[in-house]
Amino acid sequence: MPLPTSYGNLLDQLRHESPLVQCITNYVAMNFAANTLLASGASPAMVHAPEEAGEFANIASAVTINIGTLSSHWLEGMRAAASAANESGKPWVLDPVAHFATAFRRKAVEELLALRPAVIRGNASEIMALAGDTSSGRGVDSGDSVERAEVSAMVLARRTHAVIAVTGEIDFVTDGQDGVRIAGGSALMPKVTAMGCALTCLVGAFVAVTPDSPLAATVSALACFSVAGSQAAQQASGPGSFAWQFIDALARLDGNTLQAQAQVTNA
Numbered sequence: 330m331p332l333p334t335s336y337g338n339l340l341d342q343l344r345h346e347s348p349l350v351q352c353i354t355n356y357v358a359m360n361f362a363a364n365t366l367l368a369s370g371a372s373p374a375m376v377h378a379p380e381e382a383g384e385f386a387n388i389a390s391a392v393t394i395n396i397g398t399l400s401s402h403w404l405e406g407m408r409a410a411a412s413a414a415n416e417s418g419k420p421w422v423l424d425p426v427a428h429f430a431t432a433f434r435r436k437a438v439e440e441l442l443a444l445r446p447a448v449i450r451g452n453a454s455e456i457m458a459l460a461g462d463t464s465s466g467r468g469v470d471s472g473d474s475v476e477r478a479e480v481s482a483m484v485l486a487r488r489t490h491a492v493i494a495v496t497g498e499i500d501f502v503t504d505g506q507d508g509v510r511i512a513g514g515s516a517l518m519p520k521v522t523a524m525g526c527a528l529t530c531l532v533g534a535f536v537a538v539t540p541d542s543p544l545a546a547t548v549s550a551l552a553c554f555s556v557a558g559s560q561a562a563q564q565a566s567g568p569g570s571f572a573w574q575f576i577d578a579l580a581r582l583d584g585n586t587l588q589a590q591a592q593v594t595n596a
């Protein structure tokens with residue numbers, strides 16, 4: 330497969346269009362994810378109430394759904410937003426945070442999968458478990474390597490018809506046919522909470538500007554995180570300063586730099 334090669338152009342397009350992205354994410358991630366989208370040029374809106382989530386999805390360019398701090402009330406909002414996105418032909422992205430941990434989460438994620446996300450982004454343990462494989466995950470952090478999750482990701486992509494992104498030291502993205510790896514980033518990234526959740530929201534922003542190419546959109550978002558993460562790590566003295574250096578690095582990132590520094594290869 331030819332590699333998706335237009336990350337730089339897609340970032341410039343995102344900054345130009347500033348898509349409105351409805352993010353149903355968790356309490357932990359809301360602030361960091363909103364700042365991540367603003368730094369990237371998108372317009373985030375954290376709207377999850379069942380009374381309005383479906384209506385809002387009609388005006389958003391994409392929806393992202395994350396089950397990190399799930400409740401029945403939130404789940405109702407998620408169903409409404411995903412259904413409305415489907416009805417209006419908008420793509421939506423799923424982040425199945427710790428979906429294997431409890432029966433409530435397992436059932437919720439099953440229901441959400443039936444609503445056909447365009448992209449699923451998770452860490453290695455989450456993707457392995459979603460494919461039905463044994464994983465070492467316990468809570469929100471991964472206990473498995475991305476390499477171990479690659480076959481699970483392929484299987485899951487074929488089963489769901491979604492693009493699957495497995496993140497970690499070297500990310501892996503597949504549409505079920507071909508695979509792409511994205512290197513870079515920093516070992517400080519898993520030490521900052523909500524990094525993955527914020528990335529899922531950024532995938533939503535990229536899918537909003539290129540809904541017909543969810544693979545290219547996903548690779549572009551992951552490449553942004555890898556390049557900004559590598560840059561932030563050079564200035565940071567620990568996870569605290571890394572978090573704000575990362576937002577600054579993302580805000581500085583332009584299409585040419587992304588294109589030059591992205592470490593994307595065929596798997």
Ligand SMILES: Nc1ncnc2c1ncn2[C@@H]1O[C@H](COP(=O)(O)OP(=O)(O)O)[C@@H](O)[C@H]1O
Pocket residue numbers: 451452453469470471495496497498499500513514515516517518519523524525526528551554555558
């Ligand atoms: N050891 C690592 N080295 C470099 N980048 C990493 C590492 N671990 C995670 N990342 C990056 O951190 C971001 C969040 O991924 P991850 O930690 O897998 O998600 P989650 O927070 O959902 O567990 C991704 O951009 C990923 O590439």
Ligand SMILES: Cc1ncsc1CCOP(=O)(O)O
Pocket residue numbers: 355357358397398426469521522523524525526527
């Ligand atoms: C700590 C925590 N608890 C519930 S959701 C959440 C945030 C998880 O964020 P991420 O998956 O990006 O590490």
Ligand SMILES: [Mg+2]
Pocket residue numbers: 426451452469525526
């Ligand atoms: Mg996560």
